[in-house]
Amino acid sequence: QKEVEQNSGPLSVPEGAIASLNCTYSDRGSQSFFWYRQYSGKSPELIMSIYSNGDKEDGRFTAQLNKASQYVSLLIRDSQPSDSATYLCAVKANPRNDYKLSFGAGTTVTVRA
Amino acid sequence: DAGVIQSPRHEVTEMGQEVTLRCKPISGHDYLFWYRQTMMRGLELLIYFNNNVPIDDSGMPEDRFSAKMPNASFSTLKIQPSEPRDSAVYFCASSFPPQSYSGNTIYFGEGSWLTVV
Secondary structure, eight states, rough: OSSSOOOOEEEEEEETOOEEEEEEEETTTTTTTEEEEEEESOOOOOEEEEOOOOOOOETTTEEETTTTTTTTEEEEOOOOOOGOOOEEEEEOOTSSOOOEEEOOOOEEEEEOO | OOOOOEEEEEEEEEETOEEEEEEETTTTOOOEEEEEETTTEEEEEEEEOOOOOOEEEEEESSSEEEEEETTTTTEEEEEEEOGHHHGGGEEEEEOOOOOTTOOOOOOOOOOOOEEEO
């Protein structure tokens, strides 16, 4: 079983719609969760981090975490063509340990104008 | 700050040749990471350093790969001899130390696109 699993997509949504991305992780002791966005040919950039159960909103992005079910999701509201990218879920097991971040394979999102 | 700087951006080399990738982390960052990204395996952590000391190299695929960090502002990833299956994008990244339950942001360089023919 992979440490971090995501739906590979591609996920195609019309402009203005909500894009919903899901991620599950295997290590129940994981404490920190991140969403990175990677445009084609570019490097990953952090867009959201979440550490506690529940929702965290930042602009058009909402991250949701459910540690009991071991899943984290990302909602993109009012999707724009500029949101077309691959979204990587990343999980860190123990923040007190030295840093080790496990990435999912990514979900490719295409926003249709 | 200029961000994490990597060189070369693109390299095409013949199988068996030595490849050296270079990285300059963001000034003040204590942690430096080398990642490899391929379509098949996604983004994999190869090795990371804390204060120039290698902490975890369990992701280094084999002895052909080596990494060094002689000082706080420079690191290299070397492949010798290179093989076609090493073709990938190699990212260097850096960050401040992790904080309890807050995590921290890893800043990636633009990557070095390696093709071994």
